[in-house]
Amino acid sequence: MSEEYSSDNLYEQFAQVMNQTQDLVKKMEQLQAKIIAISEENVELSIENKHLRQMIKEKQPHHSENQLSGSRQNLKELYQQGFHVCSEYYGKRLEPNESCTFCLDAIFGHEQGMTK
Template structure:
């Protein structure tokens, strides 16, 4: 190997190193973007989970409120079943259809 071949080989190696360094920098830049996006998504996910939790609590309260209203109507002596809804129960006798609605989960 003469000096020229060694110089050309080193020059090629140097070019390859520069290209590899540029690729590493591009990958680094892309990775930083992915990390930033991941952080933003984690924050958004956390906020959405908090909001969902609040919504679920509110839904649970409102569903209990509706059931309480039905119980009050039944206790006042009226049917809450689909067959006789709103009609007065004779002598406040129990209705198996109304009771089935009240006992549902």
């Protein structure tokens, strides 16, 4: 009878572990659902935040001497990466610590009311 008792005890232990495992799986599924909901909300808020920043930026007064148009901003970024953006040397690499008056004029000249 001791063998039968130990078999019953073993079955009870197995059933208990099985129940604990099922409870753990349920809790993990609940946590996963919460994580997904929070992640979705985070993405939505990030997009909304980006749109609101863009709206604020559009509503702020523009100062032409401080702000460049999109195309001039692109030229400025290329120039900062070390490439000529002037018509004379366009696309050629700048030497280290080199500046180019033609490039600066192409980027900032017309924005500051200067003409060629």
